[in-house]
Amino acid sequence: MLPAELVSALNNLLPSDRLYTDPVECYTYAYDNSRKIFPPHAVAFPLTTDEVQAIVMLCNQHKMPLVPRGRGTGTSGGSLPEQGGIALSLERMLNILSVDAANRVIVAEPGVLNQTVQDAVRLHGFFWPPDPSSATYSSIGGNIATGAGGPHAVKYGTTRDHVLGLKAVTGAGEIIKTGCYTTKGVVGYDLTRLLIGSEGTLAVITEATLKLTALPTMIAGITAYFSNSASCAVAIKQIMALPQLPSALEFLDAGSLNLIRNHHPRMLPNDASAMLMIEADGTENEISTTVSSILNACKTDGLIAANQAENIAALWKARKALSPLLREIAPKKINEDVVVPVSSLPDFLNSLEQLSRQYQLANVNFGHAGNGNIHVNLLIDPDNTEEAARAEACLDRIFDLVIRLNGTLSGEHGIGSEKRAFIHKEIDQPTLSLMKNIKLLFDPNNILNPGKLFP
Amino acid sequence: MLPAELVSALNNLLPSDRLYTDPVECYTYAYDNSRKIFPPHAVAFPLTTDEVQAIVMLCNQHKMPLVPRGRGTGTSGGSLPEQGGIALSLERMLNILSVDAANRVIVAEPGVLNQTVQDAVRLHGFFWPPDPSSATYSSIGGNIATGAGGPHAVKYGTTRDHVLGLKAVTGAGEIIKTGCYTTKGVVGYDLTRLLIGSEGTLAVITEATLKLTALPTMIAGITAYFSNSASCAVAIKQIMALPQLPSALEFLDAGSLNLIRNHHPRMLPNDASAMLMIEADGTENEISTTVSSILNACKTDGLIAANQAENIAALWKARKALSPLLREIAPKKINEDVVVPVSSLPDFLNSLEQLSRQYQLANVNFGHAGNGNIHVNLLIDPDNTEEAARAEACLDRIFDLVIRLNGTLSGEHGIGSEKRAFIHKEIDQPTLSLMKNIKLLFDPNNILNPGKLFP
Incomplete structure (x- = not known):
């Protein structure tokens, strides 16, 4: 009360x-x-x-x-x-305060949807790169608070790279103004990025100055199917070794493909155990070079076929088919978003297969392979306490594996309450103490989103 | 003692x-x-x-x-x-700990020179984008501590955008590890960017994990001369409105050109009062499109000539000629690195001319116009106290102008002791207090670089 x-x-x-x-x-x-x-x-x-x-x-x-x-x-x-x-x-703070195309900046309140920002700037030839899968209905305030990213982060980076400044109210009730309006600026400490990804524990963002990026002239898509995840992981490494970064490099594992096959029997080659959806953007000439380099980089022992997609809708068809199926199994899954260095993906995917066998757990893995950011979904019946305990033990092993491979526990979801118990695996005690003290500096009475982030 | x-x-x-x-x-x-x-x-x-x-x-x-x-x-x-x-x-902490081309990462100690990093990664097809003019002899530790940038920031950003993680010793003597090894990661607060640009006031950086970028296939240069700075400022705006960002967009004003003319009578067109040096990089095809767009964007009332440079050495000839001349007059100048939004450059340059007339001060202005980052140099005789007082008053007005135009006091040099007295013009009291408290959290006895940054 x-x-x-x-x-x-x-x-x-x-x-x-x-x-x-x-x-x-x-x-x-x-x-x-x-x-x-x-x-x-x-x-x-x-x-x-x-x-x-x-x-x-x-x-x-x-x-x-x-x-x-x-x-x-x-x-x-x-x-x-x-x-x-x-x-x-913050959903009713909906004003777009300015669209300044000449300076590639939009200033908006936190409740403005990511999609609304995109719509407001597209006619000027720009976009705002952060693209969480929730983009059509998530707000920029939430995107900033979580440091959101999505498929295009492999080329464009995440929210952190696309915010120039913020207005915010600290937990102590002070109104602060961070960063600046220009693309360069080194006056004082970078509080902008301290707030980005702080999950509402330090301050309430009330205004954001966002940096815009020019829309690409053209986008091309490639789909590639592999007979096993190991050869797919090698292709990922080869693609990421090309000078020109793809604008998206998404991976679906055997579990994901089987889920799709059960509902769309003819969508995928029967023998495919791993799939890549690859996007390249740029000018027309640039793209033709990039596409042929990528097709070449897909050539591994296990490649079944790599082909340019007819259009972008065709490229993402399998991923779109997966989404509702994932929602269907969602209440019964543990959904992680771990990251490992791209070169460790073969090792990671292989170890993941071993772990799921060892713990007798069904899993579906997919995600932003170009960043090494894999959504690991353990499919469990939460009412089966014995299975839930196995999943918990397996998760612990997965996190240890990620850290051993020099990865991170979360690429885009954040810690919140879900990963709180595991943060010490990644962040050592002195660094964690410092973070907790920063929290208390911004919010001495610990009123802002108390209990989150820290164990 | x-x-x-x-x-x-x-x-x-x-x-x-x-x-x-x-x-x-x-x-x-x-x-x-x-x-x-x-x-x-x-x-x-x-x-x-x-x-x-x-x-x-x-x-x-x-x-x-x-x-x-x-x-x-x-x-x-x-x-x-x-x-x-x-x-x-930190100059003897010189080890490069790893060059990991597959993951586009280099890990190095703080004393490693920026140039040494470039040399170590070039053979793998990469570079590290921060490019202060001191790059051949400044260290990455210093680059990180100051948030260094240079001409290529207009396309590639500054140090802040190219560091994945740090190891550091706080003022309290705690060893902390910030960030991660991967290109995505949202676990805990972003202490990496809090340390970037903190000018040695929070912690001593002892190891840096740097993110690498693929070298461009080709670079082209354009030089453009204008009869007045107003028309040059319009050209800057037009170039920055093109979708494809130039990889450098450098400006020299009439003062700079006159200084060069005095020593190199035939290097520049006689009637030029402003000059742009523009670099575009990318693939061969991409560049030919970009170059023609840029040449087109240079067309303003005051354009004298815009031409593709024979080679990169020819492009930078005037800037290279200016450097020793600037060093010669260096003891007699106040050197600032203010930033204004690109759309405000015409207003800024015009007001700057008025102010220098009003305060009877000779000045030389040049710099990274694509970021709106202008090096304003007031040429004074420091032994002339009356002139020094005028310069001080003028500087105060320049800073007020920059803030009024929604700019920032420093784009790359930082505050140190030189701009300490002016930081309150840009950062309000609550935000500044918070920064000071962050300083004391990292460094409770105020031993690390005491007195810097804050008034």
Whole structure:
């Protein structure tokens, strides 16, 4: 229950349609894509930086958890009010403050959808490169808070590389302005990137200055099928050794292909155990060179066929077919997004196969192979406690493997609550302590998304 | 004077050839390219992270200033032992720990020169994009500490965009490991970029994992001359509006051209008052398209001539001729590196001309126009106190102008001691306070490069 004094202060601050306290209304803000449920005691919908500041101040007075939230598409529980308190939904801060094509900049509020940014800048010949699979319905605030990335990160990088500056309200209630408006700037500490990926634990982002990139003239696609994942992993290495980076290099393993085959019997070659979907972008001339280099780099012992796709829809057909099937099995899977160096992919995929055999677990692996960022999905029945225990043990081994291969536990989902218990595998104690102290510096009463990120 | 106990402890830690206490030997470490002189009381040359940690611990015990230093090529006083104490020269930490071409990564110690990195990776088809003009003799540790950039930042970004992870010793003496080895990673706060550009005030970098970029197949150059800076500024805007970014877009103003003309009477067209040196890189086909687009974008009212350079040496001839002349006048100049949005360059250059007339100051302006990053040089006689006072007043107005145009005080030099008094023009009080508190979190006794960055 919220203290009456706090509810009354919030009521004074926000009109009734921007403050939910009814448990039924609040329930919509109880979950994200991690499938965990933690209902907030209230949901506040600020429209301005000043309102955000006022809410943060009130929560400080009452030592009340305040959990910033974009559109709730995260998969690691980052936006869940685990300890109750107030969900701070930024979804109504929807203004695009400026589109400045001459300087390749857009300034927008955090609730603006990634897709809305793309639509606003496309007519000027630009795009904003971060492309999580949720792009059509996730907000830039959430993208920034999680450091989102997607298939095109292999060429264009992630959110971190495409934000110039931020306005934010710290957990202490201070309004800060980070970064600058220009593409170069070295004045003071880089607080912009400290906030990017901080999962709402340091400050609430209320305005973002985003750096735009010119749309490519042309995009070409290649699909390649392999008889085994080892030969596919070698092809990935060979493609990534080419000077011209592909604009996407996505991998589907045997588990993924079988899932598709069960529903679309004729979509894939029967003997394929691994598939690559490869995109190259640039000018027309550039692309023809790149495509032939990539086709050549696909040539490994296990290559079944590598062909240029008729169009981009054809390129992504298998991946699109996989999405609803994955959603179907989603409640029964543990979904990770580990990263290993590209050169270690053969070793990683091989060890992963061994581990899933050893622990008798079905798995589906796919993802952003060009970054070595593989979505490992362990398909379990969560009601089968014995299987769940095996999955937990297997996951622990997978994380150890990733770290041994010089990888990282998360390439784009973040830690949230889901990977909290494992963060010490990657980050040593002194570095973790420093991070915790930074958290307390920004948020001395630990009100902002308390309990997240750190074990 | 250093306490005898500290000297004795340092002597126990380091052999005599790695610890200077003789003032004559120390004097070499008293200056950088800011032309200020602050001799340290000692110079220590660690070889390992553990030695750096031991020195940091000792300095904490004795509350002794410790000023990390690369090769002393900075221009803003960042590496000067202003308050005495110990200069920590990283110049002997020279190991390249690995060149991992398959993953486009090099791991190196901080003393390794930028040029050495380039040489080590070129044969694999790569380069490391940060290209300060000091690249042949500045170290990667210094490049990282200052967030260095150069002409190619317009296409490739600055140091911030090309570092994957760091090992460092905080001011408190903790060894931390930031970032990761892969191109994607969102585990924990981004301490890597917090350290990049922190000018040795937070931690001593002892190892860096650098991200490599494929060398372009071909480079073309264009020189363009304009009868006035206004039309040149319009051309800059037009070039930057093209989808394909140039790999360099450098500007020389009338002052720069006159300086060159005085020594090389036939190098430049007589009627030119502004010049652009433009580089485009990519594949052969790509370049021919880009070059013709750029030549077209140069067409403004004041264009005298725009031509493709015979070769890259010819492209940079004027800039190379300017360098020694600038060094000659260097002791008599105030050298800034302000940035304004590219669309504001016409306004900025025009206002700059008015200000220099108003304050009766000769100036030479040139620089990285594609980023809006202009080196403003006020040519003064420092012994002329009246002129120095005028320059100071003018500088204040220039900084106000830059901020009014939504720019930043420094694009690549950093704050150090030179711009310390002006940082509040750009960074508001709450944000600055937060930065100061971050400093104290990393360095509670304020021993690391004390007094720098903050007013």
